[in-house]
Amino acid sequence: MEKKNRKGAVLFSSYKPGEGVKKALSLSREDILFEIRESKLKGRGGAGFPTATKWTIVAAAIADQKYIICNADEGEPGTFKDRVLLLEYPELVFEGMVIAGYTIGATKGIVYLRGEYEYMLKSLEDFLESMKKDNLLGKNILGKENFNFDITISLGSGAYVCGEETALIESLEGNRGEARNRPPYPVNTGYMGMPTVVNNVETLASIPHIISKGGEWYRKHGTDKSSGSKLFSVSGDCEKPGVYELPWGTTISELLHIVKAKNTKAVQVGGASGLCIPKSQFERALAYEDIATGGSIIIFNESRNMLHVLKNFMEFFVEESCGQCTPCRIGNVKLLEGVEMIEKGEYKFSYINQLKGLGKTMQIASKCGLGQSSSNSFISILENFKDEIFNGNGGANGK
Amino acid sequence: MLVMEKNAMTEEIEELVLKYGNQRSALIPILQDIQRKYKHIPDFAQQEIARLLDIHPVEVFSVISFYSFLNTEPKGKYIVRLCQTISCDMQGKAAVAKAIERELGIKFGETTRDSKVTLEYANCVGMCDQGPALIINERVYSKLTPEKAVQILNELK
8 A cells, every 4th residue: 555645743643553552562451541531532533522431431341242343434525534544544543443452352343444435445454464464463462462353344335324323333233224322322332232432533543643652742732622633634626635634723714725725715614514614714723612523624615606515415415314213304305495495596584494493403303413413504504605695696696 | 037046146145144144244245245246136135135144034125225335126237426425516527427428328327228337426435635536336436527437438348
């Protein structure tokens, strides 16, 4: 696997393969949990749950078998950081899993790789083989007695909702990828009913760096409440799209400058389920305390029709809603119909306002993160771009 | 299906069950292997998988119907999935889509008469920085132009 010349403070900083696992195995489990707690690492999928808390619960659980699952079902529109990590930095991801396994007392790790990334499967499996040869996987890893750990890769089959951790577990167990009621959480009742850690690819990739360089070093990057750095997947209207590692707390306008975006009208942060940020708010920071995100950044310049953007997002959710719960299954269809009414110029403001109310209901009443966040873009685009959409040349260009 | 074909299919599924196990979690890997080879999961295969995993055939059908990469009706040798999500859309997806439709003489959701190509849309395939992108079976192609997309399709054997 060839490595591109990437530069970054944490994930893209220099790392010698095997270093993290070696260091971890010289530490006690408590010490590892301490370092991760010190680092204040939070889940990088977007929800931002403290990783140390998750691991501590599973480490404390008493069970015959525990599992560590790497969530590589990156399906959020505009996100491709996991693609880069898995293709160029697989050692970080897999070693993160090995360290997790050692810490929580698991012997089995599973990577849930989205079906669209099947082209990576061969190279990832080859890499796992080479890790076995180096004794970074398998039995008595690096001579540590009784520490056995193996990683297998399971392929998804094209369902966005499987990025939700309980839906992902359902899918791994051979079922429809429908989210479960929570609680119980996977840390108690996860894969096969056993305590399970489900972590994002990027979260796991941060672990070897934290272990080899220390939690305090990691915390030096980013802000008080959002430690470390974040990978941003930047696409849309800019000269240099791609994956960037930036410290948390970077403002949107700083990011736009780095990627050389011009005449920017709006930035969609967090993909289709995220928020659409207008120009007036470009000084806001990308951080858990301001705009929390899994890292998808889509840039729109002045020429873009925001209603068209919104329609694209709502079509996405109508297709990807699993249909299990009513607010999401029917709500998204209603929101899309609303967008089409605006497009044709056949709408009543009172009805559009009702739909915004429906969106808020979906945020509360839906069963999983998909339905709880799918109306974000509907509400934020109609709010922030109402002049463009309803006045002047907006709303089917003034019809 | 001929009896001989049925027997061959049963044998094949038995081998897959040996490979992945006969527990429920083996279901999706087995379905994926059958899908990869036959481009769909025939009724008979569904019944045999259900029998060998000791679950109801409805359970098998229910799982197939949930996932967009699994299907019960035959598809072409090559399944072409063009990313329709916003980043690819802004980079010229529509022009690529039209060029492909014209060239193949079919619309999205259809299969060519020689069963060679099925044309579909996919949601975000994770190539947003290099759009428009499409996936053919499991290979990914990026930075497409209408001309380049058509050329790729014409090179399919």
